[in-house]
Every structure is written in structure tokens, then in C-alpha cells.
Ligand SMILES: Nc1ncnc2c1ncn2[C@@H]1O[C@H](COP(=O)(O)OP(=O)(O)OP(=O)(O)O)[C@@H](O)[C@H]1O
């Protein structure tokens with residue numbers, strides 16, 4: 001472990017999340033420079049989960065903002081609940097005269113207003129329209145905004161640690177990228193994957209795990225697959241194998257519960273055809289080729 005003489009290496013990973021060296025560096029870089037960390041990578045490679053563990057590791061509370069196609073940047077700051085105010089004025093209740101009661105801070109607004117430094121997750125930023133990231137630039141830079149209805153300014157007392165995930169559905173604007181620290185989560189190799197599996201299935205038999213990983217990486221190598229199984233699918237598959245009491249021997253010649261791994265009918269059909277044609281499955285790492293020789 002690196003010695004932390006200057007307070008840079010604040011995040012070192014947690015027991016519940018296996019972070020590669022470059023990912024730990026990217027987190028620490030973003031924390032030190034107070035820049036948002038943009039994380040890309042295949043679905044199911046732990047992008048969203050990371051924020052929870054960064055919050056844990058840094059001992060900070062966390063706020064999440066899950067982006068949808070209809071999300072607007074301004075909603076992350078605050079929304080003015082006009083409907084509630086109208087209801088209160090028609091049916092009584094509430095202090096209609098005081099507009100501040102109807103200003104509801106969004107996740108970004110709450111993170112700014114909070115007395116303690118927060119981790120703020122902006123999850124799946126690429127789901128929103130193209131203007132969304134551009135509309136956030138000023139607030140993320142200046143860490144302040146004005147509530148127009150009350151003319152009050154919300155100024156961040158501490159800059160939140162902003163973690164942004166993207167599945168690459170849309171390109172993000174250069175002006176936005178310039179302000180972020182970037183990390184691409186490479187798909188874990190077998191050694192890293194063993195550690196990740198151990199977090200979720202700590203008592204897994206080593207010989208069974210070998211068969212599991214050999215089948216899993218073999219599947220991922222099949223070029224005709226439309227959707228490769230990811231880490232999260234592997235974890236689910238192992239849960240199914242354990243619950244059903246599948247042994248290492250049973251796994252040598254067969255891939256059960258394929259629905260936990262393959263999520264497209266074309267992929268499941270292709271494997272079924274391979275199976276009925278008597279296609280063989282690898283049982284040793286050397287069957288997978290030089291890249292996998294352990
Ligand atoms: N490095 C890791 N350490 C521990 N668990 C992991 C790791 N990577 C993935 N996982 C497992 O995979 C699951 C999926 O992770 P997560 O939801 O964060 O993926 P994601 O990259 O955000 O996927 P998507 O792009 O589909 O939203 C986690 O709940 C966890 O079980």
C-alpha cells in the first residue's frame with residue numbers, strides 16, 4: 001500500500017468493493033483536485049456501486065441522483081412545488097405566503113447546502129438529453145446557484161465529491177469532459193475477478209470457482225454473443241449454482257442456469273445449438289488460449 005505522506009491517498013478501497021489500482025488513483029485524483037470523476041465501462045462493472053464505497057471509504061454521507069431521459073439539470077438544484085402551493089391556497093394549510101416552503105432542493109442543491117462534505121452520485125448522465133451536462137457546467141464549477149423565486153443564493157460550504165457514471169449511450173460535450181477526471185473501468189481479468197467474487201461468495205470452493213471462471217471467460221470470448229455476461233451476472237450465476245448445489249463435476253460438461261448469464265434469446269439459442277451439436281466446453285485455463293494461462 002502506498003504511504004500517504006501528503007494526504008493524497010485518501011481512498012484506499014473498502015472490504016466490499018474491489019477497486020483496481022488505476023481506479024483508486026482516479027478517485028484520489030478527483031478528490032484532491034475537487035473535480036467530478038467520470039466513470040465509464042461495460043454495464044455491470046461496478047460503476048454505480050463505487051460511489052457508495054467511496055462514501056464509505058472517505059467516511060462521508062452520500063446523495064444519489066439517478067438520471068432519466070426526462071431529467072433536467074435544474075431539477076438537481078431545486079424544484080418549485082407550484083402544485084402543492086396551489087393546493088394549499090385552495091384547501092388551506094401550509095404557509096402559502098412564504099414561497100421558501102415550496103422550494104425543494106434536489107440532490108445537487110442538498111449536497112451544496114449540507115454542512116458536511118458529501119459524495120454525490122450522478123448516475124447514468126448519458127440517459128438525459130445533450131444539453132443536460134452543459135447545463136450543469138456552471139454550477140459544478142462555481143458550486144453555487146440562485147433560487148430565482150426567492151433570490152436566495154445556495155453556496156456550497158464544501159465541494160462535494162461528485163461521481164458521474166455513463167454507459168456511453170451519448171457522447172458528452174468536450175467542455176464537460178474538460179472539467180472531469182476520467183476513468184474507464186476495464187473488464188476485470190481473472191485475478192481481479194477472483195477477489196470480486198470472494199467479496200460476494202467468500203466460502204466458495206476454489207475448484208468450483210475455477211470451473212465457473214473458465215466457463216464465464218469462455219462465454220465472453222464467443223464473438224457472436226450480442227451481450228456478454230458481466231460481473232454482476234457472474235455473481236448471480238454463482239448464487240444460482242450454490243443454491244442448486246451444483247458441483248464442480250456437473251459444471252465440467254454443462255452450463256446450467258444460462259438465463260442468469262445470457263440475456264438475449266439469440267445468444268441463448270446459439271449456445272443451445274452448440275450444445276445439441278455436441279460442442280465441447282473448456283475445463284482448463286489452457287483451453288482458453290495464451291491470454292488466460294494462469
Ligand atoms: N469491483 C467490484 N467489487 C465488488 N462487487 C462488484 C464490483 N464490480 C461489480 N460488482 C458487482 O456487480 C454488481 C453491479 O454493479 P453496478 O450496478 O455498480 O454496475 P454498473 O457498472 O453501474 O452497471 P450498469 O451500467 O448496468 O448500471 C454490484 O452490485 C456488485 O454485486
Ligand SMILES: [Mg+2]
Pocket residue numbers: 047048049123165
Ligand atoms: Mg449503474
